[in-house]
Amino acid sequence: MRFVKGHGTENDFVLLPDLEGRLDLPAALVARLCDRRAGIGGDGVLRVVPTKFVPEAEEQAAQAEWFMDYRNADGSLAEMCGNGTRVFARYLVDTGLAEAGEFGVATRNGVKRVRLGTAGDVTVDMGSPKVFGESRAWLNGREYRGLHVNMGNPHLACVIDDPVTELDLAAQPRYDRAVYPEGVNIELINPVGDHAVSMRVYERGSGETRSCGTGAVATAVAAAHAAGETTGVWKVRVLGGSLKITLDRDTSYLTGPATLVATGDYHDIPI
Numbered sequence: 001m002r003f004v005k006g007h008g009t010e011n012d013f014v015l016l017p018d019l020e021g022r023l024d025l026p027a028a029l030v031a032r033l034c035d036r037r038a039g040i041g042g043d044g045v046l047r048v049v050p051t052k053f054v055p056e057a058e059e060q061a062a063q064a065e066w067f068m069d070y071r072n073a074d075g076s077l078a079e080m081c082g083n084g085t086r087v088f089a090r091y092l093v094d095t096g097l098a099e100a101g102e103f104g105v106a107t108r109n110g111v112k113r114v115r116l117g118t119a120g121d122v123t124v125d126m127g128s129p130k131v132f133g134e135s136r137a138w139l140n141g142r143e144y145r146g147l148h149v150n151m152g153n154p155h156l157a158c159v160i161d162d163p164v165t166e167l168d169l170a171a172q173p174r175y176d177r178a179v180y181p182e183g184v185n186i187e188l189i190n191p192v193g194d195h196a197v198s199m200r201v202y203e204r205g206s207g208e209t210r211s212c213g214t215g216a217v218a219t220a221v222a223a224a225h226a227a228g229e230t231t232g233v234w235k236v237r238v239l240g241g242s243l244k245i246t247l248d249r250d251t252s253y254l255t256g257p258a259t260l261v262a263t264g265d266y267h268d269i270p271i
């Protein structure tokens with residue numbers, strides 16, 4: 001099985017080109033691929049498949065030639081992955097499957113428009129964040145209040161006083177399962193300057209990761225909300241680098257680097 005390894009601010013992915021739409025991806029195989037010791041290692045898998053071969057996305061085919069089939073490291077499906085979309089777009093352009101400029105990428109959360117050159121940052125139009133009020137998370141005996149933001153996938157973005165650098169995120173923070181029956185991605189956020197925040201994230205299905213694109217937009221929304229604002233440009237520092245989030249009246253944009261680092265062959269030996 002051919003693979004490409006890539007990352008966006010160290011949110012890393014195994015890309016699987018499936019140009020004929022034939023690849024079966026059971027959860028156990030995804031988990032083996034993402035295993036950092038016995039597999040290739042990654043926070044998730046991105047299957048690169050023509051949209052026309054994906055029955056659930058058929059209606060997107062006219063606007064987006066390629067479907068990003070995203071899976072979390074445990075093999076579960078997620079509706080959307082912001083950094084994955086940037087890495088996916090970089091892969092399409094670097095391999096000549098798409099031309100640099102602006103084009104659509106089909107996802108489980110609809111078509112996302114991406115903008116990129118032959119090198120440099122990739123911007124994704126992430127759509128309008130949906131805010132559903134407050135919820136709570138519990139971590140190491142502390143309770144954190146946050147904003148319930150939906151970016152296609154669910155987030156709980158908590159602006160907190162405790163320094164995020166000192167948090168132990170080895171285990172998943174607890175959350176209100178009545179609010180998030182499908183699970184949730186949890187962001188813990190410190191303001192660090194003018195329109196700048198530092199964020200750590202515990203991702204549903206992947207554990208703590210070094211960056212999360214949808215989480216960075218949810219973070220900017222929560223930081224803006226705390227500042228009494230709804231629009232503006234925010235810098236979100238993550239463990240793996242820095243992302244620029246633009247909150248417009250009708251949509252949001254995620255901008256940052258996307259890098260392909262390796263190609264190879266995977267031999268699926270069940271572990």
Ligand SMILES: N[C@@H](CCC[C@H](N)C(=O)O)C(=O)O
Nearest residue numbers: 078081082083153212213214
């Ligand atoms: N890292 C991604 C988000 C991936 C999906 C998430 N774990 C979920 O289950 O919703 C991003 O960059 O947005």
